[in-house]
Amino acid sequence: MRRFTVPAVLIVMAVVLTAGIAWTQTVRIVVDAGDYTSIKPSMVRTSTTSSAVAEGTFIQIPPRRPRPEEETGPTDDGNAVYRVNVPTAGTYRLWARTWWYDSCGNSFFIVINDRPATYIEDATYQTWHWVRGPQVQLNAGTNTIRVQNREDGARLDQFMLTNNARYVPTRIEARTPQYIVK
Amino acid sequence: MIPMRGHGIRSVSGAIVAAALILTGAAAPTYALDDPVMLEETADPPYALAATLNVHDPNTLHTRLYVDYTDPDNTYVITCRRYEVHVERVLDGEVARIGATRPYGRMEPDSSLELTVRRDGWLIELILDGRVLARAWDSKLPAGQVGFAASGGEVADAMLQPLAGVYMTDDFMRGEESQGVWMPESGTWEIEPLRTDERSERMDADRSANAFTYQGRAEEGPAIVTAGYWFWNSYQVTAAVRPSETDPLGVLAYYQDPENYLLARWTSALCREDDSDRLQLVSVVDGERAVLAETRGGHLPRQWYELRLRVCGDVVQVLVDDEPMLVARVDLFGQGMPGLYTEGETGTFFDGVIVEDWEVLIEDFDTEIPGKWIARSGTWEVNSGAMESAGSGLRMLTGGRAEWEKYRCATEFEGRAAVGIAVCVDESSWYGLRIGTQGSGVEYEGEAQIVRADGGEIEVLSSAPAYVPGNGRHRMRVVVDDGLITGFLDGRRVLDAFDAAAQSGRIGLIAEGNGIARFDEVQVEMIPPMRIARVTDEFADVDAHPEMAEWASTRAPWVLPDEEGEPWWTKGSYFGDKTISFEISDVETSEGEVTLHLESSPEEPSRGMRLTLKTEEGSALITATLMAGDELLGEAEIETSGDPCPVRFERKGTWIVVAIDGEVILSEKR
Helix, strand or coil, X not given: CHHHHHHHHHHHHHHHHHHHHHHHCCCEEEXXXXXXXXXXXXXXXXXXXXXXXXXXXXXXXXXXXXXXXXXXXXXXXXXXXXXXXXXXXXXXXXXXXXXXXXXXXCEEXXXXXXXXXXXXXXXXXXXXXXXXXXXXXXXXXEEEEEEEECCCCEEEEEEEEECCCCCCCCCCCCCCHHHEEC | CCEEEHHHCCHHHHHHHHHHHHHCCCCCCCCCCCCCEEEEEECCCCEEEEEEEEECCXXXXXXEEEEEEEECCEEEEEEEECCEEEEEEEECCEEXXXXXXXXXXXXXXXXXXXXXXXXXXXXXXXXXXXEEEEEEECCCCCCCEEEEEEECEEEEEEEEEECCCCEEEECCCXXXXXXXXXXXXXXXXXXXXCCCCCCHHHCCHHHCCCCCXXXXXXXXXXXXXXXXXCCCCCEEEEEEEEECCXXXXXXXXXXXXXXXXXXEEECECCCCCCCCCEEEEEEEECCEEEEEEEEECCECCCCCEEEEEXXXXXXXXXEECCEEEEEEECCECCCCEEEEEECCCCCEEEEEEEEEECCEEEECXXXXXXXXXXXXXXXXXXXXXXXXXXXXXXXXXEECCCCCECEEEEEEEEECCEEEEEEEECCCEEEEEEECCCCCCCCCCCEEEEXXXXXXXXXXXXXXXXXXXXXXXXXXXXXXEXXXXXXXECCEEEEEEECCCCCECEEEEEEECCCCEEEEEEEEEECCCCCCCCCCXXXXXXXCCCCCCCCCCCCCCEECCCCCCCCCEECCCCCCCEEEEEEECCHXXXXXEEEEEECCCCCCCCCCEEEEEEECCCCCEEEEEEEECCEEEEEEEEECCCCCEEEEEEEECCEEEEEECCEEEEEEEC
């Protein structure tokens, strides 16, 4: 009996080690707007010297002139596509750092891995701020996120995917190049 | 986040042990007090350490929380035991207790309590189970790591939450199916696309600037909806409210759960309930309601009002239509979400919600709080509910945040010594209002002065006669607003001065000359942003928007000129301080001239102040000419680098100020 005890303990320890490392891993994937792999008009990349924007770059659907008087829906499917390498499969919350022109320019469609589109939206205008997006199931490995025109006048600076349900981004987040597929 | 024990050397093994113990169902680890767990990241203030304190045995519980930790000789340490809480600053190994604390004796064996440690540039707070147990003010140590150690329990699920300013708005202009950022806790909450009142049939959503509202209705108990995040603090929540009938309504702050929050509750003037016709400030703690303050006066059906609830530290205020109505001091929760509230089936309409930063400092010196106020020179002590300084020469006491800008600072004072308030205080310089009390023996006796001090040299920027006998109680106030410093004595404006460098910094109390000076009821509050009458592209374009041109809100304050090149005039008159601000794009490729009129009128455009700006193609120079009627007040030229280049033309107190590209180029007393 005794000679089997040590290997058994080692196996248990190995399982515990693996489970322990997995259990403690918090993932935060931060992508800057300029990290897209493709961009399609009317989505455009815009540079700025403003310190309110990460890496001096954001993407936007420029506001139409004159502004619509009512919601008219998107005029095209302008979008930017991002690819991220997710280290651990699981449930992730999407956060987006946005700037909305007004109540007719305050949302983006979000399409993840070609699943049905959802959207992000709130009613805090003319200031950069984080918007809580949907919770999504992500696979380990490469996942695709498409940010698409829903209303003109919407800007995006960063987005974040995290499996930490309690964490709330409040400032510019440090970019995580190790998870970004270019 | 992976906790690191012993400065990160054993981080992985620590995680493995923790995982192993959980997987095998064994008791959680109890860290030795002399072996703190440090979080991986260097914490960049402001932040909150959020964790769960698992109490095994309340009587032996001993928790230490480390803030701005550099090494064991340089850190803040919060000690939390069942009947003892204290905060220490350890600087080069020297230990000093700071702040005000209270214990939390309600700990139960084998219980779990939510724990938060908040840190910004000045304040450290410990919040346990929704109670503020410690509040200490200190900024002597640089930012560092955050950590913890415990015996008799454990600190679990630690996470570092970054903090930033609070700002959220909602005009409810969205589809009926969407709750937006709101999270209904109870009752029914719905977007109403048109106001459902007797006029609704005559209303056309296409003709309304905002036809959307948010309606709450209650069934059993109140209807509550919340927004924002658990870590929000020091904010004001403002909402337009419209009672359908006579049901009570309100706004919430520091919402924890359905049984713990602060509430500004307003009842109907027409209701016959016992608590009708009044505005109340209510605390709900563990489900128990307590009225902290109340005043007579209720709301009327179908009338729009603006209701505002402010919370900062232990100060809570309620305002209706911008009028302060209630104030109370209560130290509950310390953080939490804002929310909307209604009772009854007919419910309440809400609109135009704004949640934004609100900070106030009210100091009554009832108790001495070590570390909050720092004697820079002279002797200062709390005595009989006032801060007192005796001696001779210049004495200064400082406090507050280095980041404070655009604020008012007031204090009551008495005694024979000359007194003052310092603003924009940094390590070597400050500005201030000083009053030469009768009998003080100072060279400015009988005068009020605004001064600038730099490296021990004091320069008088302005002075005015001020008779203050040494035997009464008086109140002085200083307002610092983007370079303008204004002094008030006993509610009367006495003098001002302008210095573009007077922007931000701490506050101070000043005593000088013979005798004692006593200060009480020090109050600091931030100046709210100016209201804007804005011209935007779409409302300048009358061809595209003829229906909007004359009445839509953003255009409404302005009169369209008959001919191109004629001035745009505001419809109304603007009193007091005012600013015209705009941007010039592509200065180097622009050639032209623009004239701005301030305190003038269409009938007499040459009256008042006139600023003319000229640009020439191929040059980054802007030439500014400032006129008062036919009198030339000043000329200046600036080479711009910003694009677009911001321009500000302002009336600030008795000063006219011109700033281009962020630099003040003209400031004339007029």
